[in-house]
Amino acid sequence: MNLEQVIQETKGLSASDRALLAHCLISSLETQHDEGVDAAWAKLAERRIDELETGAVRFLSWEEVKSQLKRPG
Template sequence: MEQLSTKEKALAAHCLTAAMDSAAEDDVETQWLKLAEARSAELESGKVEGISWRDINQDLT
């Protein structure tokens, strides 16, 4: 690393950070998909009951 210029070090750091961010984003997307599928299955099976937007909006105001 000592042989690299400041610009080259910055580029290497950027590439490493971008690679880490990409992997983290992929994991988050996978986890959200699993959660959405599980919630959908709960709704379809009748385990849970949906709430209308009107009811949610009334609770918020």
């Protein structure tokens, strides 16, 4: 199977399967794994959860985000 055939075959996949495939392909390009990156992401995620739980920041629904994006300036 050549690249063009692979591309055509992927068009029949669901959006989530295509996203997973893209992730796997991109991950396969990484030759080094930096443990510090994983730790930094985990720390950031924990901080954001804490901010939500304490009320320091407010969760926005997708509808609110879209509304804000449509507003001028």
